[in-house]
Amino acid sequence: MTRLLTLFVVFALGFGVFEAGMRVAGGSEAAPAFQRLFMQDPRIGHRLRPGERTHFATPEFAADIAINSAGVRGDELGAKAPGERRIAILGDSIVLSVQVDLATTFAARLERHLNEAGPARTRVINGGVQGYGPIEELLFYRHVVSGLEPDVVLVFVFVANDAIEAIDSAPKLTADPGNVAPATDEATFFARRMVRRSMVLQTVRLRVNEALDWLRPDAAPSLSRPLGTYAQRPPAEVARGMAITRDVIGTLAREAAARGTRVGLVLVPARLQLNDTDFGHLQATARAAGHELLRDAATARFAEALAPLGLPMLDLLPVLKAQPDPADLFFRENIHFTPRGHAVVGEALAAFVTSAFASPAPGTTTADHAGRK
Numbered sequence: 439m440t441r442l443l444t445l446f447v448v449f450a451l452g453f454g455v456f457e458a459g460m461r462v463a464g465g466s467e468a469a470p471a472f473q474r475l476f477m478q479d480p481r482i483g484h485r486l487r488p489g490e491r492t493h494f495a496t497p498e499f500a501a502d503i504a505i506n507s508a509g510v511r512g513d514e515l516g517a518k519a520p521g522e523r524r525i526a527i528l529g530d531s532i533v534l535s536v537q538v539d540l541a542t543t544f545a546a547r548l549e550r551h552l553n554e555a556g557p558a559r560t561r562v563i564n565g566g567v568q569g570y571g572p573i574e575e576l577l578f579y580r581h582v583v584s585g586l587e588p589d590v591v592l593v594f595v596f597v598a599n600d601a602i603e604a605i606d607s608a609p610k611l612t613a614d615p616g617n618v619a620p621a622t623d624e625a626t627f628f629a630r631r632m633v634r635r636s637m638v639l640q641t642v643r644l645r646v647n648e649a650l651d652w653l654r655p656d657a658a659p660s661l662s663r664p665l666g667t668y669a670q671r672p673p674a675e676v677a678r679g680m681a682i683t684r685d686v687i688g689t690l691a692r693e694a695a696a697r698g699t700r701v702g703l704v705l706v707p708a709r710l711q712l713n714d715t716d717f718g719h720l721q722a723t724a725r726a727a728g729h730e731l732l733r734d735a736a737t738a739r740f741a742e743a744l745a746p747l748g749l750p751m752l753d754l755l756p757v758l759k760a761q762p763d764p765a766d767l768f769f770r771e772n773i774h775f776t777p778r779g780h781a782v783v784g785e786a787l788a789a790f791v792t793s794a795f796a797s798p799a800p801g802t803t804t805a806d807h808a809g810r811k
Contacts, residue, residue, distance in 0.1 A: 466496075467568075471492045471493070471494075472492060472494055472536075474487065474490055474492065475487060475490050475492060475503065475505060475568075476568070479581075480616055480617045480618065481577060481581050481615065481616065481617075481618060482574055482577040482578055482581060482610075482618060483574060483577075483607075483610065483618055484567075484569065485509055485567055485578065485582065486505045486509050486510065486511065486534075486567055487505060487509070488505060488506070488507050488508065488509045489505060489506075489507055490504075490505045491503065491504045491505070494536050494537075496771070497771075498537075498769055498770065498771050498772075499537045499538065499769065501536060501537060501538050501539045501542075502539055502540075503536055503540075504540070508582065508585075508586060509582055510563055510564055510565055510582070510583075510586075511534060511535075511540065511564045511566070512540060512545075512546075512563065512564050513540075515561065515563065515586060518586075518587045519559065521558060521559060522558070522559045522560070522561060523558050523559065523560045523561070523589050523590075524560070524561045524562075524563060524586065524587060524588045524589055524590075525548070525549075525552075525560060525561070525562045525563065525588060525589065525590045525591075525592065525791065526562075526563040526565045526579075526583050526586065526588035526590070526591045526592070527545050527548075527562065527563065527564060527565055527566065527591075527592045527594060528565045528566070528570075528575040528578065528579060528583065528591060528592070528593050528594065529565070529566045529570065529575065529593070529594030529596070529706075530566060530567065530568065530569065530570045530571065530594070530596055530603075531566065531567075531568040531569070531774065532566065532594060532596055532706055532773075532774060532775070533545065533564060533565065533566025533594050534564065534566035534567060534568055535564075535566065535774065535775065535780070536568070537769060537772065537774045537775075537776075538775075538776075538777055538780060540564075542777050542780055543564065543780055543784075544775070544780045544781075544783040544784040544787060545562045545563075545564040545566075545784075546562065546564075546784075547780060547781060547783075547784025547785070547787075547788075548562050548784050548787045548788055548791065549561065549562035550784075551784060551785065551787075551788035552788055552791065552792070555788075555792065563583065563586055563588060565578065565579075565582075565583050566594075570603075571599075571600055571602075571603025571604055571606070571607050572593075572595070572600055572603065572604045572607075572682070572683045572686045572687060573603075573604060573607040573608065573610050573611060573682075573686055574603075574607060574610075575593060575686075575690070576686050576687075576689060576690045577610065577618070579591065579690055579693070579694070580693065584693075584694075584697060584699075588699055589698075589699060589700070590699065590700050590701070590702065590791065590795050591690070591694055591699055591700070591701045591702070592701075592702050592703075592704055592787070592791075593687055593690065593701060593702070593703050593704070594704045594706055595683070595687075595703060595704065595705050595706065595740055595744070596706045596708070597667065597705055597706065597707060597708065597736035597737050597739075597740045598664050598667065598668075598707075598708035598710075598736060598773075599664040599667070600679070600683055600740070601667055601675070601676050601678075601679030601680045601682075601683060601740075602663045602664055602666075602667070602675070602676075602679055603679075604679045604680075604682040604683045604686065605675055605678060605679040605682060608682055611686075661673075661723075661724055661727055661729055663675070665720065665723075665724060665729075665731065667735070667736040667739065668710075668720075668731045668732055668733070668735045668736050669724070669729050669730070669731060669732070669735070670729070670730040670731070670732050670735070671729070671730075672735075672739075676739070677743075680739060680740060680743035680744075681743065683740075683743070683744070684743050684744055684746070684747060687701070687703070687744065687747060687749075688747050691747065691749060700795060701749055702749060702750040702751070702752070702790070702791075702794055702795065703744055703747075703749050703750070703751040703752070704751075704752045704754060704787070704790075705737055705740055705741060705751065705752070705753045705754060705755065706754055707734070707736075707737055707754060707755040707758065708736070708773065709765075709768040709773045710733070711733055711734055711736075711737070711755060712758055712759065712764040712765055712767065712768070713764075713765040713768065714765070715765075716765075717731070717733055734755060737753065737755050741753060750790070750794035750795070752786065752787070752790040752794075754783060754786060757782065757783075757786045758779075758782065758783075761782055766778065767779035767782060
């Protein structure tokens with residue numbers, strides 16, 4: 439009994455030292471300063487905390503992040519001025535872009551491009567939230583973004599995992615509108631709370647998940663779920679997730695149209711589609727599990743699935759592929775855009791918005807604009 443107690447004390451002390459060290463060092467999304475950016479919202483699940491600020495730094499990047507009183511990243515919006523045009527971008531961490539300062543993001547670059555072209559004053563609202571999928575984006579539009587009076591909403595579709603995100607979040611569509619979070623027992627709630635509050639446990643969880651993704655093919659003939667979107671023979675849930683995504687975006691477009699707001703789509707490729715090393719590793723993993731990956735299958739499948747909506751659509755894949763050294767458009771240690779990547783995307787968005795939403799008349803859509811796949 440004494441030995442067990444001694445081991446427990448040693449473990450607890452070691453855990454405490456590691457936890458304290460990681461909290462001081464920061465550099466992780468598990469850090470308390472980063473986690474304070476988020477709050478629970480019973481209507482959506484989670485969202486950014488209005489008025490929160492932090493500095494997020496890793497060995498690869500550093501950025502200041504400020505959430506305004508509306509609960510989106512950026513400066514205060516205030517009341518919509520006469521003649522002002524607002525464009526809201528909905529998406530996940532790709533849009534939020536905590537890896538770069540606000541002025542570097544493609545949202546801010548889009549705003550500058552449009553205002554330089556004039557003559558109307560344009561404000562671009564960064565509606566990205568870490569961990570969002572199509573369903574959270576619909577709910578976020580309903581409860582937050584619609585009140586900001588956007589004239590145009592651009593829905594960013596991350597082709598690598600939005601089909602899976604849509605399936606996993608589908609119960610929110612039928613949940614109590616005032617409480618979309620699923621009920622959990624006390625033990626599960628306590629465990630999740632412990633993991634969220636501990637940087638050590640957060641880091642262990644992330645590393646274990648990464649290891650399982652790589653090791654799973656050796657243990658069982660299956661792919662990680664997001665990779666199924668690229669599989670030559672995708673699992674049935676991929677088509678189901680894309681159908682849910684189409685239905686959800688269709689709902690968002692109808693609700694937006696009722697407010698005089700137009701909606702456009704932006705297909706965002708994964709880093710593996712532009713990084714040969716990434717794709718080679720993942721292809722080897724897939725083949726070890728008895729599968730074959732098609733490098734751009736996820737983009738092609740989403741373009742086909744969403745085409746019936748008849749919304750203006752920009753496919754970023756050919757835009758990024760056309761750049762010299764396209765792999766360098768992404769950070770090495772994560773899937774997000776570098777400052778150079780943001781510059782390329784911001785310019786492409788400006789051309790897309792100028793072409794697809796040039797007419798001031800609200801409530802119209804264009805099905806055959808250049809850039810649609």
